[in-house]
Amino acid sequence: MEELLKNLKISVSDSLYLKDPESSELGRKIIGNGIILIDKIGFEKFTFKKLGEKIKSNESSVYRYFENKHSFLVYITNWFWGWKEFQLTIATYGITNVEERLQKAIEVLAHPVEEDIRFKHINEVALNNIIINESSKSYLTKKVDEENKHGHFMLYKRLVNRVSKMISEVDPAYEYPFSLATTVIDGSLHQHFLSKHFSNITDCTNEITPSVYFKHMVSKILIPK
Amino acid sequence: MEELLKNLKISVSDSLYLKDPESSELGRKIIGNGIILIDKIGFEKFTFKKLGEKIKSNESSVYRYFENKHSFLVYITNWFWGWKEFQLTIATYGITNVEERLQKAIEVLAHPVEEDIRFKHINEVALNNIIINESSKSYLTKKVDEENKHGHFMLYKRLVNRVSKMISEVDPAYEYPFSLATTVIDGSLHQHFLSKHFSNITDCTNEITPSVYFKHMVSKILIPK
DNA sequence: TTTATTTAATAGTATTACTATTATTTTTGG
DNA sequence: CCAAAAATAATAGTAATACTATTAAATAAA
DSSP, X not given: XXXXXXTOOXXXXXXXXXXXXXXXXXXXXXXXXXXXXXXXXXXXXXXXXXXXXXXXXXXXXXXXXXSSHHHXXXXXXXXXXXXXXXXXXXXXXXXXOHHHHHHHHHHHHHSOOXXXXXXXXXXXXXXXXXXXXXXXXXXXXXXXXXHHHTTTTHHHHHHHHHHHHHHHHHOTXXXXXXXXXXXXXXXXXHHHHHHHHOGGGOOOOSSSOHHHHHHHHHHHHOOXX | OHHHHTTOOOOOOGGGOSSOGGGSHHHHHHXXXXXXXXXXXXXXXXXXXXXXXXXXXXXXXXXXXXXXXHXXXXXXHHHHHHHHXXXXXXXXXXXXXXXXXXXXXXXXXHSOOOOOTTSTTOOHHHHHHHHHHTGGGGTSSTTHHXXXXXXXXXXXXXXXXXXXXXXXXXXXXXXXXXXXXXXXXXXXXXXXXXXXXXXXXXXXXXXXXXXXXXXXXXXXXXXXX
């Protein structure tokens, strides 16, 4: 099993890059170091010039892979959600009890991220920080609708669909499975942020993770058939 | 009552501006038109130069009121939360039944915003759009902690506190009143955004507003004493 | 009415977010 | 293994951004 998983690739829509970064060493360096750099200095201060310097390559080389830094952010965000869905699939595989499965899913979604040895060039912890701190900037723009049309948020939407389906399996009569799914997914990012920077307006801590809070929430809202 | 309320001023921490924009005609023009402009072109494209042109004044004049556009965003965000708290206070005043009061509070928080004639120079609908689309950019920065120390998010935090207190009044045993309060407040902004741009991953519509969804959620989670 | 304050106009700077061109290196296909 | 193609690196250039600084003109306050 572990061996089998070593050749995995999260496939991200090709409209998000000019040249597939997974197709070359330089491309993987761009992704790997770009994630570290954004985590370190923040998306606003991040530039392709700085990234070029960091990987001892050139600004223009980075531009050959991504149109601009916004596309880069959308790309790594998609990668993250693809990776999450993949984890969710593995973690819930074989669980036949629908309630138990949903609880497991929430745990995977809302628990703090740990390093994944299966993807060597990507630091998942740094990426998770980016998802918490920067990812909303990928859709909070005037071009959302256009980008959405081009499928730039597909992996996120697919994940929401999957979770909402799990919700409906537990309680087919519940009227807001989509909203609840997005509340859990995006809300847990937000609670992570709050526990780090605004600890006095959240109950989430290192012990009581957002996962605990949301599992409790969902168990109260849904009435198992 | 209406007459009394006409001289209201939402007071925003003075560390957020260089010169109080409420203290002059130009200042109010900056606020009023700045809100319209950000709503129109988005925060990234918004500059003080463009705002200067719009109000037929000068870029440098705007800089005498605000250090930079980020401060401007934090200022109007604070104004919004101050205004919301004010509305909440009025709407829940005199309701003695704690459950009813919390439901009313959620309604005020999560319902789409309407124009408020009491503040002539501010277009609350445009401002609400900004809160939905841009406000998270005010805290998703590398300087959050520093800014937070200076009290730049106080009005938001005060509102969360107030709502969490209402939650605890309904169910003193509930363990996550803060997280639930932030989930309702920020989650409803998010659901508004989704219903506008990602309608197929939310159940919220013009009829089923986030307010309906969150009122249901809270009623399920809390067990009235 | 003079002084202080506010506002407007102009100019200037470093950085950003790119594009374009050319040179050099690497890859690959016959 | 060599030539052609593709990828990468280096350099230069541009318009816009996010400011700062200075000075002039208008307005308000003492």
